[in-house]
Amino acid sequence: MRNSVNRPPTPDAAEDLGKEPMFQEIINIKLIESGEKERLMELLRERLIECGWKDEMKALCRAFIKKKGRNDVTVDDLVRVITPKGRASIPDYIKAELLQRIRAYLVQAAV
Amino acid sequence: MATGNPLYANPKLCKHLADYKLRHALSCYKSLQNCLKTTPNGRTSIYRSETKITRCCSCNGYQGRFLLCLICSSISCSSHALLHAQSENGHDVAVDIERSELYCCLCSDQVYDPDFDKVVVSKIMMDMPNNTHVDDGIRRSSKRRKLNSLMDLDLKKSKHLVLMRDRREKSCYPLGLRGLNNLGSTCFMNSVLQALLYAPPFRNYFLSGRHDRETCRKRSSDRLCLACNIDVIFSAVYSGDRTPYSPAQFLYSWWQHSANLASYEQQDAHEFFISVLDGIHEREGNGRIPTKDNGDCQCIAHRVFSGMLRSDVTCMTCGFTSTTYDPCLDISLNMNTNNLSSIDVANKSVRPNENSTRCTLSACLDLFTRPEKLGSDQKLYCQNCKEKRDSFKQMSVRRLPLVLSLHIKRFEHSAVRRMSRKIDWHLQFPFSLDMTSYLSSSIVRSRFGNRIFTFESNEADTSPEFEIFAVITHSGMLESGHYVTYLRLRNQWYKCDDAWITEVDEAIVRASQCYMIFYVQKMLYYKANEDWSCTPMSSRKDPFFPIAGCC
Numbered sequence: 001m002r003n004s005v006n007r008p009p010t011p012d013a014a015e016d017l018g019k020e021p022m023f024q025e026i027i028n029i030k031l032i033e034s035g036e037k038e039r040l041m042e043l044l045r046e047r048l049i050e051c052g053w054k055d056e057m058k059a060l061c062r063a064f065i066k067k068k069g070r071n072d073v074t075v076d077d078l079v080r081v082i083t084p085k086g087r088a089s090i091p092d093y094i095k096a097e098l099l100q101r102i103r104a105y106l107v108q109a110a111v
Numbered sequence: 112m113a114t115g116n117p118l119y120a121n122p123k124l125c126k127h128l129a130d131y132k133l134r135h136a137l138s139c140y141k142s143l144q145n146c147l148k149t150t151p152n153g154r155t156s157i158y159r160s161e162t163k164i165t166r167c168c169s170c171n172g173y174q175g176r177f178l179l180c181l182i183c184s185s186i187s188c189s190s191h192a193l194l195h196a197q198s199e200n201g202h203d204v205a206v207d208i209e210r211s212e213l214y215c216c217l218c219s220d221q222v223y224d225p226d227f228d229k230v231v232v233s234k235i236m237m238d239m240p241n242n243t244h245v246d247d248g249i250r251r252s253s254k255r256r257k258l259n260s261l262m263d264l265d266l267k268k269s270k271h272l273v274l275m276r277d278r279r280e281k282s283c284y285p286l287g288l289r290g291l292n293n294l295g296s297t298c299f300m301n302s303v304l305q306a307l308l309y310a311p312p313f314r315n316y317f318l319s320g321r322h323d324r325e326t327c328r329k330r331s332s333d334r335l336c337l338a339c340n341i342d343v344i345f346s347a348v349y350s351g352d353r354t355p356y357s358p359a360q361f362l363y364s365w366w367q368h369s370a371n372l373a374s375y376e377q378q379d380a381h382e383f384f385i386s387v388l389d390g391i392h393e394r395e396g397n398g399r400i401p402t403k404d405n406g407d408c409q410c411i412a413h414r415v416f417s418g419m420l421r422s423d424v425t426c427m428t429c430g431f432t433s434t435t436y437d438p439c440l441d442i443s444l445n446m447n448t449n450n451l452s453s454i455d456v457a458n459k460s461v462r463p464n465e466n467s468t469r470c471t472l473s474a475c476l477d478l479f480t481r482p483e484k485l486g487s488d489q490k491l492y493c494q495n496c497k498e499k500r501d502s503f504k505q506m507s508v509r510r511l512p513l514v515l516s517l518h519i520k521r522f523e524h525s526a527v528r529r530m531s532r533k534i535d536w537h538l539q540f541p542f543s544l545d546m547t548s549y550l551s552s553s554i555v556r557s558r559f560g561n562r563i564f565t566f567e568s569n570e571a572d573t574s575p576e577f578e579i580f581a582v583i584t585h586s587g588m589l590e591s592g593h594y595v596t597y598l599r600l601r602n603q604w605y606k607c608d609d610a611w612i613t614e615v616d617e618a619i620v621r622a623s624q625c626y627m628i629f630y631v632q633k634m635l636y637y638k639a640n641e642d643w644s645c646t647p648m649s650s651r652k653d654p655f656f657p658i659a660g661c662c
Binding site: 028033055076 | 164189218219220474477481
């Protein structure tokens with residue numbers, strides 16, 4: 001079948017270790033090296049506390065621990081349980097703000 | 112801390128951590144201390160050079176939680192920590208890089224070690240600029256406040272009053288429940304009086320005759336003494352007569368005391384409460400009764416209701432904290448307006464609608480003790496940086512009173528928009544309240560991250576566990592509302608609506624719109640309940656008859 005779209009071949013899972021860093025990784029490296037990531041993390045923490053997200057997560061953890069019993073829960077369990085709900089409940093305006101900051105940073109870093 | 116949570120002081124070490132400590136003692140903790148990086152807001156992390164990206168040694172991943180092995184310093188992500196521990200013998204214990212917390216790779220769980228936390232905390236304190244408040248907590252020897260003060264409020268002396276019960280009393284209501292007539296929009300006064308009549312230490316003081324009206328009148332030339340008037344009310348209410356009582360004398364005295372509030376208009380119950388306690392203090396305190404060594408006023412109002420709040424203002428740049436202590440008669444709480452639920456995720460705004468609001472008292476207390484970033488127009492002068500800096504403020508409770516009065520701020524006054532409104536949301540409140548996490552010792556501890564580290568404090572003398580005994584609710588609008596008090600006596604709730612007292616189910620109390628909530632220390636609550644018997648020794652087994660005023 002003719003390839004109607006020019007597409008590079010799907011990479012094999014086994015070849016991942018030796019691959020060139022993906023775009024996402026490059027951005028991450030740039031953010032960390034310049035210290036911008038630290039600032040963004042602080043901003044994110046502040047916003048999530050302000051909007052009550054942290055309290056929500058705390059309540060979810062408490063409910064889970066109550067159900068399972070205090071001695072049967074590990075931190076990893078808690079992380080596993082609240083991660084999907086946590087990711088889903090982040091307000092849009094916070095995502096927008098962070099995206100905006102990252103874009104602004106990349107623009108001025110590319111120059 | 113005798114009453115503290117024992118897990119805080121003695122966490123159980125997993126066997127891997129215990130082994131590690133046996134083999135390596137504390138040398139590794141100490142060497143780790145040099146790599147710790149602290150920030151003004153208390154987060155401590157392991158210092159990594161700016162340019163090095165943290166990568167897992169097994170999967171080369173750069174995302175997630177990273178753990179540094181304490182033996183070989185290799186870094187693993189949380190999914191591969193177990194792999195590392197299994198492949199290398201003895202490399203069980205690691206530390207979370209971002210949070211400086213211990214993790215046992217074989218148990219796959221966080222573990223706690225007071226020795227480790229001691230090392231971390233001493234590093235944080237070394238880095239802090241001149242923080243005197245921290246030293247206070249550690250160096251000061253705890254002055255044990257004599258529990259004898261509680262013995263003064265002991266009820267044994269007043270037991271003889273119980274026996275002189277009026278024979279007219281037929282109902283099996285507890286002693287003292289008596290309706291108060293409304294003298295013209297005075298439900299705000301009646302509701303607060305009912306709560307005061309049942310505050311165990313306050314009640315015991317007056318019923319055991321500690322405020323002597325005779326000597327009080329002789330001592331002062333003018334007749335005005337709010338405590339005397341309250342004493343009259345106590346005698347009247349606990350006389351056994353169940354007909355509704357009119358506290359006219361008290362109202363008149365109070366008008367004289369707070370002339371600005373003297374009118375037939377509806378007043379705010381909370382304002383009234385504070386003004387009554389002030390009135391009692393003015394007459395009883397102020398040199399009338401000698402104060403104790405630590406300067407605490409010994410008037411009955413303060414002995415029962417006064418606690419102390421601590422306010423810490425921290426500079427965001429350098430971490431310097433200045434601490435002030437303020438006495439308080441009650442705690443006013445803002446309602447937690449930031450509630451998220453998954454339904455609201457779709458909404459752009461964060462304001463909750465009425466249905467999905469889940470306001471709870473603990474959320475309001477969390478809000479009260481949460482570090483609040485002061486706006487950029489409120490920059491405070493930092494003594495360390497020698498200039499105005501952005502800062503954040505955090506409140507906590509340094510000393511709990513015997514009776515904890517919580518005031519929910521439901522009336523919002525906006526000076527900008529020149530309007531006032533009432534917040535009608537329902538607030539969920541517990542019948543048993545544990546104030547441990549709002550105490551200064553807990554709040555200060557939490558600033559160091561997730562640590563097992565006990566600060567010595569003076570709070571060990573008063574237990575942080577409280578039981579509810581009264582709720583004042585407000586219904587209606589801001590201008591024309593009605594106050595009702597619910598009292599809990601021996602696990603039965605009574606509704607005190609001016610002159611009418613009825614038994615109600617606890618579900619009704621939970622569903623009500625609370626405005627002021629009164630908690631008393633658990634020990635005093637149970638003592639009060641067992642000493643005062645409720646049922647009269649009646650030979651006939653008939654149910655209670657309604658008496659006029661008690662329906």
